Amino acid sequence: MRHGTLVPGAGRPAGGFDWSTTPPPVAPVAELPPLPALSRVKVLHVITRLQAGAGGNTLLSALGMDPVRYEVWIAGVPGGDLWERARAAGVRTVEIPGFRHTLTPLDLVVLWRLTRLIRGERFTIVHTHSAKGGFLGRLAARLSRTPVVVHTFHGVSFHPYQSRARRLLYRRLERVTRRFTHRFLAVAPRVAEQAVEERLAPPGHVEVVPSAVELTHIPERFDPLARRVLGTPRGTALIGTVGRLDSQKAPLDFVRMAAALQAERPDTAFVMIGDGPLEGDVRRLAAELGVELILTGHRTDASWLVSGLDVFVITSLYEGLGRALTEALATARPVVATAVNGVPDLVEHGATGLLVPPADPERTARAVRWLLDHPRQAAEMGRQGQRRVRGGFGPQAMCAALDACYRELLGLPPPGPAPGP
Incomplete structure (x- = not known):
């Protein structure tokens, strides 16, 4: 018998028996002899x-x-x-x-x-x-x-x-x-x-x-409490990322992006949620470029903290899909992401976020600035990204x-x- 081969007009596998049909019990389970352990x-x-x-x-x-x-x-x-x-x-x-x-x-x-x-x-x-x-x-x-x-x-x-x-x-x-x-x-x-x-x-x-991703604990909208925990006033645009501080995530490119954006938009703040071997390099480069950067270290509540951001950014050089990116979209954050590997399958340019080339902090800064300058379109991208994630990534x-x-x-x-x- 070949399971799954359907006879035209019939609703059961070839051979006349539907193995997936389960008859109801004929008596309450408590009244039956105990069930043996099944493999x-x-x-x-x-x-x-x-x-x-x-x-x-x-x-x-x-x-x-x-x-x-x-x-x-x-x-x-x-x-x-x-x-x-x-x-x-x-x-x-x-x-x-x-x-x-x-x-x-x-x-x-x-x-x-x-x-x-x-x-x-x-x-x-x-x-x-x-x-x-x-x-x-x-x-x-x-x-x-x-x-x-x-x-x-x-x-x-x-x-x-x-x-x-x-x-x-x-x-x-x-x-x-x-x-x-x-x-x-x-x-x-x-x-x-x-x-x-x-x-x-x-x-x-x-x-x-x-x-x-686990969606039940991720906020569906901006959370002002998360913003207060990150120590940034509501009137300041907060740009952030989540990820391990290693070469794959290119955290130094995030710092360079922050410096380029801060030169034109001094009313911005920046946060990196995560830790890793490049943390010392990140701190040194931020000090050298004059970027006031919040480094939270590893946080188990990172997906909640993201709900306090105005724009979420990933600067990865390679990324299968990006778990932190998926979680950011689930909370309707506008995103800027590098167009690497599977990321463009999730971030559709101009629809669910903006894509930029990897290792290009200047273009990343311009994309973030565009979202800040167009808040209505940025919010709609966030909503469309949220619908995509919550509709099929549970x-x-x-x-x-x-x-x-x-x-x-x-x-x-x-x-x-x-x-x-």
């Missing part, structure tokens, strides 16, 4: 770092799956602010000693530990994320003969700002493990396109599953797509309607 599909997510955008997306993927059907684990690099939250929510976690963000000789030991974990727990699905996690996770799954292997592209792992040797190495690693993968997912259409163009995935085998939609992917690969029928009373 669950064991899923292991392997990710390099359980933090920031890809890490948050992976955690939502684990938390949102039906616990009756799936037993979800996460393995990755030790450290990061999401491991404790995952454990508190009941997700099985494995922080692998020796696992690092960059390639090291210890990766042979990490591969052995991953392979031992997968073989010992007999996972049905190994779902990998990011470049290094994808390489080691898929190789370990292959060595363990895992039935189903899925890989998500949160952004292609190599980019023009890396050295040529590093780009070639990551491209080779991705291509080596391509043939070990049964299904490819991507967080945005342009990320999927780039994966196919670079031959990291075969044509027609990449499905777009947008990276979800965890329920993402987890439903993952469930459909897993079911198809395992030959399971789609879930049926809930049983009647």
Whole structure:
């Protein structure tokens, strides 16, 4: 029997039986003999770092799956602010000693530990994320003969700002493990396109599953309390960003943008929410250029603080989709973002925000100034961006797509309607 093949005019799979139909119970559940424990599909997510955008997306993927059907684990690099939250929510976690963000000789030991974990727990699905996690996770799954292997592209792992040797190495690693993968997912259409163009995935085998954000705790409009917490009076235009202060996010370009904008609009203030290895460089450049910059450090309430901004800016050199960007749009903030990777799939120039080239602080400053000079159009862009995000970027939609992917690969029928009373 082939599940999912529809007979013309019929509403059930070929063969005459609809596996997704659930009859109602004939007696109250409390009166029935106890239900035996049913087997669950064991899923292991392997990710390099359980933090920031890809890490948050992976955690939502684990938390949102039906616990009756799936037993979800996460393995990755030790450290990061999401491991404790995952454990508190009941997700099985494995922080692998020796696992690092960059390639090291210890990766042979990490591969052995991953392979031992997968073989010992007999996972049905190994779902990998990011470049290094994808390489080691898929190789370990292959060595363990895992039935189903899925890989998500949160952004292609190599980019023009890396050295040529590093780009070639990551491209080779991705291509080596391509043939070990049964299904490819991507967080945005342009990320999927780039994966196919670079031959990291075969044509027609990449499905777009947008990276979800938790929308319930994000304000839907400007919040004056968030502005007061940031210490900026309402009459001053507040420009801000959220993200790790590292080379990918190009925080020094944000400082240079602030200096260029401040020269023409002295009634502006600037805030950076986040921390990272370039924090000292950011402070030095801001002092050198005379920019009064608020640096909050890492904040767990960053998505709420964004609701106090007048314009949200990202200056990233590469970005799969941008979790902070999605959250800013969810709160109807006007945005200026660099046109890299999957960002233009979310920010449509002139409709849901403005796009600028990467590594161009002057043009970024001009785009921010345009939004400040055209508040009515800026507000409408924010509203349209909010409708786009709140209409399709919730965890329920993402987890439903993952469930459909897993079911198809395992030959399971789609879930049926809930049983009647």
